[in-house]
Amino acid sequence: MKIEASQIAEFCQKHHITRMLSYVHPERPAADRERVMDFLVDFEPGHIPGYFDMFGGPGLLGMEEELAGMLGKEQAYLHSSTGIPPRRKKALANVLAMAEPLYPAPETV
Numbered sequence: 001m002k003i004e005a006s007q008i009a010e011f012c013q014k015h016h017i018t019r020m021l022s023y024v025h026p027e028r029p030a031a032d033r034e035r036v037m038d039f040l041v042d043f044e045p046g047h048i049p050g051y052f053d054m055f056g057g058p059g060l061l062g063m064e065e066e067l068a069g070m071l072g073k074e075q076a077y078l079h080s081s082t083g084i085p086p087r088r089k090k091a092l093a094n095v096l097a098m099a100e101p102l103y104p105a106p107e108t109v
Contacts, residue, residue, distance in 0.1 A: 039102075
């Protein structure tokens with residue numbers, strides 16, 4: 001799937017995301033991979049959202065719905081790297097090493 005870099009950049013800036021990676025979640029069944037996308041994100045300090053829209057922002061759930069609509073997917077899951085325990089990060093290291101960086105966009109030479 002082709003993701004427009006400008007759309008991703010606008011989304012990330014709007015939601016105070018400093019880094020976004022797309023990856024295949026190791027526990028996601030192969031049949032779901034066409035309709036669901038997983039992303040690992042880092043938020044600006046002081047801008048880590050709650051799950052729901054409790055403090056004036058869309059919350060993580062609203063961001064996922066917006067991103068899924070933008071990408072034409074049934075669901076998009078945002079996984080904050082701040083919320084991953086070190087033991088889980090270690091288990092996901094190989095998967096995340098193969099993740100596709102989306103924002104900031106890799107600089108071309």
